[in-house]
Amino acid sequence: MAYTEEELKKELETKEYEYGFYTDIESDTFPVGLNEDVIRKISEKKEEPEWMTQWRLEAYENFKEMTEPEWANVNYKKPDLQAISYYSAPKTKPKYESLDEVDPELLNTFDKLGISLEEQKKLAGVAVDIVIDSVSVATTFKETLAEKGIVFCSISEAIQKHPELVKKYIGTVIPPKDNYYAALNSAVFTDGSFCYIPKGVRCPMELSTYFRINQAGTGQFERTLVIADESSYVSYLEGCTAPSRDENQLHAAVVELIAMDDAEIKYSTVQNWYPGDKDGKGGVFNFVTKRGLCHTRSKISWTQVETGSAVTWKYPSCILKGDHSIGEFYSIAVTNNYQQADTGTKMVHLGKNTRSTIISKGISAGKSQNSYRGLVQVGARAKNARNFSQCDSLLMGNDCGAHTFPYIEAKSNSAQIEHEATTSKIGEDQIFYCNQRGIDTEKAIALIVNGFSKEVLNKLPMEFAVEAQKLLEISLEGSVG
């Protein structure tokens, strides 16, 4: 019997968040609320030097002046920032020498997520810096990296051990007063990753971090800083999941990338925060600021697969400051049920002969809203700037929406900019063609969606591509017709 659209829909709606479990680890959590004392206490807890504390406080001063942005095409109840605990760390602050010492509960968590540390260590060759509720608990492969002079550690460790690097670069791409959530993050960030690739070094493996919000009522404010020195190369992977929780959890991260002359950074994200249940209850608010700065002849490439979060507000951007620099943005955003996503990129062309490519694929199903919002800006001095943008949206069902808000600003007559966008649904003839060849409707849809997203999936590193494909399947299973 044929699998009808109704059945597919039903199955999808009842599909629970597969990663919704809660790890019972004793946590050391601050009382709720946000004020100067909390910031000082975070800083103290992290044993940070005085300049860092001052930097945080300055950010907080700026933050107090700001109001929450409202221009995004999303609708939600604003989180009460005073009702959040700004610090939550596993109590027994584990500093493991080997995996055997790790709390078995924690290991279980990772097993359920499908990332076994041992396996990854052996097979994938991925160094994983795992962040659970703000504190980095395990870093692997450190020695191999250290041999090459690569620094890959948690940002708190970097503040202790490499203060000169952190001090020099933190906040240079995203200044603390950049926007509301960046300011908040700058004031209260608890952990995150730091990566420095020295001159001329090609990082031998994919660096990766896993974020997970665990404790109820805690906001996740991590800060990532990646610096690729001259002629170096690094590929950085970031994955996120959060257990099922009914109240909305806030996630306001800041990611700064700096590519020096001739360097290349490839930054891939698979975001799978808890999207809320089928009635739109719960889910994570994902308000992230990501930006990269490109010096001469350097390249920054963002790839993202966004399938989770109740509300997403995220615009990984490239400032193409150096001549001949390249910015890329590849994105798949999938929304289902009551999810809302407002995501896109900014490509700011400042240097001569700069190039950028934007490929964005939005898939909306259920009662979700999916927006692309992008800016391509060519300054007066950016001679021969080149941009190509393509945004395609796929609508599944009649209760969802797909929106495109591109901003294109050109001040140079040698600029060449192309933008195109389409919106459509999966053609009945396409499905019919597949049916005719013995492929059932659901498989056909998976096939078509896969083809639709292929341009972006192809840009993901091998290890991630598999997971991303799996995520796409989970998020969309049965929702189409």
Place this chain on the structure above:
Amino acid sequence: MEFKEKLISSYLAFEEDMDLSDSVHDTRAEALKVFEEKGFPTKRDEAWKYTSLDSLIREDYALFPKSEASIELKDVKKYFLYDTDTYKVIFIDGVYSPFLSNTTHDGLDVCLMSAALTKPKYRDLINTYFNKIAPGDDSLTALNTSYAKEGAYVYIPKNSVAEKPIEIIHFSSGNEEALWLQPRNLVVVDKNSQVQIIERHQSLTEHPVVTNSVTEIYVHQEAFVDYYKLQNDLPTASLIDNTYITQEKKSHASVHTFALGGKLIRNNLRFYHKGEHILSTLKGVTILEGKQHVDHSTLVHHSQPNCESHQDYKGIFSERSEGVFNGQILVDKIAQKTNAFQQNNNVLLDDKATVNSKPQLEIFADDVKCSHGCTIGQMDEEALFYLRTRGIPKKEAKALMTYAFANNVLESVQLPSLKKRINGQIARKLGVNLGFEL
């Protein structure tokens, strides 16, 4: 006194000549309140992100011209599309000029808004149509509504075709140092009827003039409205044009905007659909130089199934000119089988020229075909070279390519003499005579 204050306080003087017991008066008073509250839009308003009115409203303008200006036919004849054979509604400094006009009540109404607003026989029509689609919360439209008094009124009854095109021309004589005009037009095309309208604003001297115009167009079932806006004014004249069009089922409305000159031009063009199988066409050619600024802001709101819309805007910008395109396509959940297309192509000829483009799609229905495309580039050097190898001089080669670029829009112009005139204007702008017409 700030100009906004002046506009608000002058309203009392304006009111004195009006019939206060009239329902239109309530509409005016209400609109003034909206303007008073909202004021002029600023760059902080998303819809005005790229266009600032600051430089305009810093100055002071006369709202009511003191002396009646008269102009000779021979001085303005060149601005008419046809000497005869058109209905003409001509205004000088906002005042109707019976001498230059050619109105009619024979079968169809081509006459004055002031007559329609005051005479009892038009009462029902005014109650049905006046200020019904112009949004109440738009501050500039509200400003126009509060001073709504004069403009063109066109009514085409059922099953009839306006045999001659209608020309609506607003001249400013330069009698005033600076003038602020607020014409209000109303066009109603009843079932199964057709009309062609050409609208133009022209200043005769270099005294600054700002026109804040509102036009409401009602297109009934199976009717066809073909509207042309010719914006080729002096570099001291500015225009804020607000045009609202509502369409009933199986109707077709087409608006061509030729923005060829002016200090600042803002076109707010809004299409609303009230039935199925509607076709809407929005096309524009913008050719600017100097420090001119043109902002096209369009909206097509697809609120019914099986409708189609086409937007095609071409822009050519030289020297320090600035172009803005802000196109919005809205497709409601029930508007299945919508086909909506939007295209914006721009050529930047000089290094100081700027283009800001924001083509937006907001789609809530799944079975639709919607797309938009936007490009910014320059003349293809290789194509230019090719033409020159064939013995065509550089200037002519460039003109030829400009024509080709704008031709998509030009070829859908239904009036041959209008097409000829626009071709001529483009040729003059480019300083060439190609010796043939496209």
